[in-house]
Amino acid sequence: MTIRERALLIGDNPFHGISHLSQERSRIRGDTPTSPEYAAKLISIAAENGANGFMFSVSDTTLSILDILRKNGNNDGLRLYAIVPYAYEYVRLAGALGGVPGLAKKLVREIVFSGNFRAMVSGLNGVVRSDLASLFKTYLLYEVSRVRRSAGGKAELESVLLHQLITDLCLGLSLDWVFKFYTEFLLKRGITPGFNTGNFALLVKKLKEWDINLKDVVIAAPFNKVGFQMVPSKEECEKALAGLPKPNVLAISILAAGYLTPKEAVNYIAVLPNIKGVAVGVSKEKHANETFQLLKEKLLHEVG
Amino acid sequence: MLEKLFYDVFKLSGDKLRTAVVGFGKMGVLHAGILNLLPKVQFVAVCEKSALIRRFVEKLFNDVSVVDDVCKLPDFDLDAVYVTTPISSHFAVVKSIYDLKVASNVFVEKPLASNYGEARELCDLALRLGGVNMVGYMRRFSVTFRKAGDLLNQKVIGEPVSFSAYAFSSDFFGISENSKVCTPKIGVMRDLGCHAIDLALWFFGDFKVNNAEIDSLFRGDSEDSASFEVETQSGVCGKFDVSWCVDKYRMPEVGFTVEGSKGVMRVNDDELELRLNDGERFRWFRHDLKDSVGFWLGAPEYYREDECFVKSLIDGKDVEPNFFSSVKVDLVIDEVKAKAKRK
Numbered sequence: 001m002t003i004r005e006r007a008l009l010i011g012d013n014p015f016h017g018i019s020h021l022s023q024e025r026s027r028i029r030g031d032t033p034t035s036p037e038y039a040a041k042l043i044s045i046a047a048e049n050g051a052n053g054f055m056f057s058v059s060d061t062t063l064s065i066l067d068i069l070r071k072n073g074n075n076d077g078l079r080l081y082a083i084v085p086y087a088y089e090y091v092r093l094a095g096a097l098g099g100v101p102g103l104a105k106k107l108v109r110e111i112v113f114s115g116n117f118r119a120m121v122s123g124l125n126g127v128v129r130s131d132l133a134s135l136f137k138t139y140l141l142y143e144v145s146r147v148r149r150s151a152g153g154k155a156e157l158e159s160v161l162l163h164q165l166i167t168d169l170c171l172g173l174s175l176d177w178v179f180k181f182y183t184e185f186l187l188k189r190g191i192t193p194g195f196n197t198g199n200f201a202l203l204v205k206k207l208k209e210w211d212i213n214l215k216d217v218v219i220a221a222p223f224n225k226v227g228f229q230m231v232p233s234k235e236e237c238e239k240a241l242a243g244l245p246k247p248n249v250l251a252i253s254i255l256a257a258g259y260l261t262p263k264e265a266v267n268y269i270a271v272l273p274n275i276k277g278v279a280v281g282v283s284k285e286k287h288a289n290e291t292f293q294l295l296k297e298k299l300l301h302e303v304g
Numbered sequence: 305m306l307e308k309l310f311y312d313v314f315k316l317s318g319d320k321l322r323t324a325v326v327g328f329g330k331m332g333v334l335h336a337g338i339l340n341l342l343p344k345v346q347f348v349a350v351c352e353k354s355a356l357i358r359r360f361v362e363k364l365f366n367d368v369s370v371v372d373d374v375c376k377l378p379d380f381d382l383d384a385v386y387v388t389t390p391i392s393s394h395f396a397v398v399k400s401i402y403d404l405k406v407a408s409n410v411f412v413e414k415p416l417a418s419n420y421g422e423a424r425e426l427c428d429l430a431l432r433l434g435g436v437n438m439v440g441y442m443r444r445f446s447v448t449f450r451k452a453g454d455l456l457n458q459k460v461i462g463e464p465v466s467f468s469a470y471a472f473s474s475d476f477f478g479i480s481e482n483s484k485v486c487t488p489k490i491g492v493m494r495d496l497g498c499h500a501i502d503l504a505l506w507f508f509g510d511f512k513v514n515n516a517e518i519d520s521l522f523r524g525d526s527e528d529s530a531s532f533e534v535e536t537q538s539g540v541c542g543k544f545d546v547s548w549c550v551d552k553y554r555m556p557e558v559g560f561t562v563e564g565s566k567g568v569m570r571v572n573d574d575e576l577e578l579r580l581n582d583g584e585r586f587r588w589f590r591h592d593l594k595d596s597v598g599f600w601l602g603a604p605e606y607y608r609e610d611e612c613f614v615k616s617l618i619d620g621k622d623v624e625p626n627f628f629s630s631v632k633v634d635l636v637i638d639e640v641k642a643k644a645k646r647k
Contacts, residue, residue, distance in 0.1 A: 017554060023574060024559070027552045088554070091330055130359045168601050172337025175364065198600040228591045231600040259591050 001247050007158075007277025008295050009081060010046045011252065012056035014283040015039040015065065036064035044074045045288040050296025053079030055220070055250070055279040057086040057163065058143050063150040070152035078155040081220070081250065081279070083196055084143045087165040111138065116145045133181050140185060159218050160186055161194030168199055176210040183212055194218040196252075199231050201240040215245050218276060222253035225260055225268040229253050244274040251278045262291050266298040321617060322382050324349035324407075326374060326397055327389030328357055331413050331440075334602050335386050338610045341599050345614055349380050353389075374400040377407075384409035384436075384617060391415060391490045395422035399429065408435030409617050411610075415439070415498040415637070416630045418490065423634040427627045438613045438623050439630035441502040443558055443573070445608035447593035449503055452560070452571040456507055460578065461564030464508060468543045471500040473556035475548045476521075476528065483522075487548065491527030493518075493637045497546035499558045501633045502625060504534075504542060507560070511536040513636060518644040521549055532640045 015036075043054055043065065056062040069075040140160070147157055162170075162182060170178045179195075186193040193216065197203045200221035207214055223241070227234030241249060251272070254265040262280075269278060278295060282288040323339050325332045328350050340347045349369045352358045362370045371377065374397055377385070385407045387397050395417045401410055410430070416439050417423040430437045443449050456464065473496055479485050488495060504511070516532035529547035536542065548556075559572030567580035576593075578586040597607040616623035 017552065023553065023555060023557055024572060130363060132360055132363050165602070168599075169333060169337045172341050172599065172601055173333075173365070174340060202599065226591055227596070229600070231596060232598050233596060256591060259589065 001276070005247075005276065006300055007053050007079060007081070007250060007279075008051045008292060008299065009053040009055040009079070009250065009277060009279040010043050010051050010288075010292075011279040011281035012039075012054070012062055012065075013281040015061060015281075016057070016059070018281075036061060036068055039065045040068035040072065040074065042282055042285065042288045043069060043078075044072070045285055046282060046292045047074070047078065049289050049292040050300070051288075051292045052077070053081060053158070053277075055081040055083065055161075055252075057083045057089075058147060059086040059089055063146060066147070066150035066152075066155070070150065070155070075152055075155040078151075080147065080151055080155050080157045081159045081161060081194065081218075082143070082147045082157065083161045083163050083194075083220075084140070085163055085166065087163045091165075107139075111142050116142055133177075136178070136181065137185060140182075144189070144191070157191060159192040159194040161196045161218070161220055164196040164198050167195045167197045167203070171197070171199060171203055171206060174206075176206070179207065179210060179212055183217060187216060192216070192218055194220060194250075196220040198222065198229060200249075201232065201236040204240040204244065214248065218248045218250055220250040220252050220279065223249070223251035223269060223272060223275070224254050224256040225264055226256050228256035228259065238272070241272060241274050247274045247276045249275050251275050254278050254280060262294050266294055270298050320344055320346035321384060321614060322346050322348050322380065323384045323386065324351060324377055324380060324382050325386045325388060326351040326377075326401075327387065327393075328352040328361055329388060329390075332386070332388035334606060335388060335411075335610060337601050338599060338607055339386070339614075342611065342614055344618060348382070349377060351377055374406060375404055377401070378404050382407040384411065384613075387412045391494055392418045394418065395426060398426050402429045402433050408433060409437070410435065411438045411440065411613050412627075413440040414442075414502070414630070415494050415633055416627055417634055418494065420631070420634045420638040423627075423631040427631050430627045436613070436616050436621075436623055437627045438609075438616075439625050439627060440609060441499060441625045441630065441633075442603070442605040442609045443499050443503055444506060444625055445605040445612065446573060447590055447595045447604075448571050448573060448576045448588070451576055451588060451593055452562075452569060453507060455569065455576075455578070456562070459564075460566070461562065461569050461580070462566030463564060464540045465563045465565060466541045466543075467504070467508070467560055467562040468545075469500040469504055469558070469560045470545045471496045471556070471558045472546075472550040472553045473548045474551055474553045475556070477549050477551050477553075479522070479549075487522055487526050487528055489526075492546055492548045493527060493530055493640060496548055496556055497530060497544065498633050498637065499556075500544055500546065500560075501636050502630065503558065503560065504544075505629070505632050505636075506625070507562075508536045508540050508542070509538065510632065511540075511542065511636070513639040513643055516640040516644040518641070519547075527641075530640060530644065532644070534636075 183193040222229040230237045251269055254269050280291055282291055321344055323345055325336050336347055339345045350361050351371050351374055358370050385401050389397050394412055398410060398412055417426060476487050511534040514533045514535055518527050519529040520526045521528040528549055531545045534542045557573050562569045570577045576588045595604050597604040599607055612623055
């Protein structure tokens with residue numbers, strides 16, 4: 001793998017006020033940089049220190065960040081890994097809008113007002129024929145167009161990843177057609193299909209069973225020294241990782257939500273096989289600077 | 305009778321437990337996703353009232369049947385049914401399941417019913433008809449609360465003297481009074497506060513409500529935040545604060561501070577902290593408490609909960625929290641409502 005292929009990504013969790021270590025800790029420290037301007041500044045600092053991409057859930061917040069980066073001219077060559085849908089926001093909205101029908105109405109309104117003609121036609125087809133694949137296609141076209149509009153032409157949309165909750169739900173329900181459809185649809189559009197999962201070992205096993213070429217996809221999954229969120233176990237995940245045909249894993253939660261120091265985290269990741277890159281969230285300028293310098297030194301150095 | 309017993313035993317000793325989910329909203333989908341992966345379970349049917357959702361669910365699965373009414377479920381020879389419909393319909397749905405002999409084993413998402421009277425009646429039915437029953441108070445399967453329960457039982461902080469509990473979310477934070485969004489009619493107590501009440505009953509035993517306040521933020525009859533004080537049978541005083549309009553609670557969170565004769569314990573969904581009077585301090589995060597599961601969907605608690613229910617079916621043993629322990633939560637909520645001064 002070349003240095004160009006190695007992805008050192010800034011993660012967006014801190015920009016949504018998320019701490020997987022403890023929600024209370026995040027509140028008390030009050031350090032969540034939820035202002036898009038500040039988040040864009042952190043991304044620029046990280047990029048100056050080795051980061052070459054941004055992994056984010058597609059939401060109003062992250063689209064605003066992309067807008068700012070584009071307007072400031074800080075998006076040149078930035079590699080984008082977009083996660084759709086922003087599931088927790090949709091779950092929250094479903095609760096507030098009277099369940100799935102209320103949420104569906106809101107989404108339809110947004111797609112219509114987005115003016116994306118292809119998405120609208122596909123969506124209409126989906127509704128009339130109750131065709132899930134058409135609706136899925138509509139939704140993907142809508143999200144891709146939103147990202148491209150905000151990011152501008154200089155940034156590169158490398159991959160669209162299915163959100164962890166949806167990936168794992170489809171995995172649980174054995175909906176192989178979703179994985180196949182999603183993979184084929186994005187590959188045709190020159191975007192690498194991705195899956196964000198909390199069940200890495202099972203996902204790899206199932207993708208093999210369903211004849212989905214693992215060389216065609218990227219997988220974002222937790223990998224860290226303490227085995228935090230590595231399901232069913234650290235050993236099983238490492239074994240599945242070693243069995244991949246090429247480096248196509250984006251390691252997330254490498255700091256185990258702040259439980260590990262960056263040095264401890266990187267030392268573990270650096271010796272794992274088949275890691276395409278890492279995504280790390282930063283909430284302070286100092287972190288953006290130091291963490292990505294360390295990642296650059298340790299991970300780009302290791303690339304053969 | 306003997307024939308039925310033999311049949312039940314035979315069914316359960318067969319390959320897989322046949323299960324169905326009634327109500328295919330977010331919790332129904334989540335449980336279906338977990339059940340489908342449990343090795344001794346076969347997910348065979350969905351019962352969903354909404355024609356729109358039914359239409360899509362039919363296309364989603366090849367080998368799962370979809371029906372529109374509980375009365376069509378007896379045809380499926382089910383071992384267990386998950387009820388994940390809106391809270392207001394729990395009573396009618398569970399009663400139909402028992403009356404129509406759809407299955408003798410029932411899991412109901414929390415809370416058991418929309419009032420104590422209904423919950424009591426469901427307990428009577430369950431007692432009469434047998435089978436395993438469970439209510440989805442999933443926080444009992446959280447590693448932090450389990451550890452807290454163990455430490456309280458071991459009297460690590462001595463005898464509990466008092467506690468304060470909260471259940472907060474930001475689901476309706478920042479929504480103006482004139483917004484089209486309205487908070488669910490069932491109210492914050494049964495939606496969110498029930499978790500804190502269930503845990504308190506689990507930790508400290510039964511209690512009575514001394515005084516209470518309920519606040520409506522959006523319309524006169526909505527129930528959007530509540531605070532109330534209780535006293536347990538052993539004299540431990542407790543205070544609860546519940547709201548779905550609090551900033552910076554992106555995920556709903558439940559927490560306790562327990563003052564004991566030998567120290568203080570603080571616990572929430574993510575961490576557990578002990579401060580003992582002798583100066584010793586301990587802190588555990590999920591990382592430290594073996595939070596791994598066989599399959600992670602939503603939160604590890606859901607997998608443990610479903611695994612526990614299925615195991616109890618196979619072993620033919622009772623499980624906690626069941627209808628008989630959960631009915632107490634509905635009783636406390638009704639007492640709070642009866643005693644509450646509305647702001």
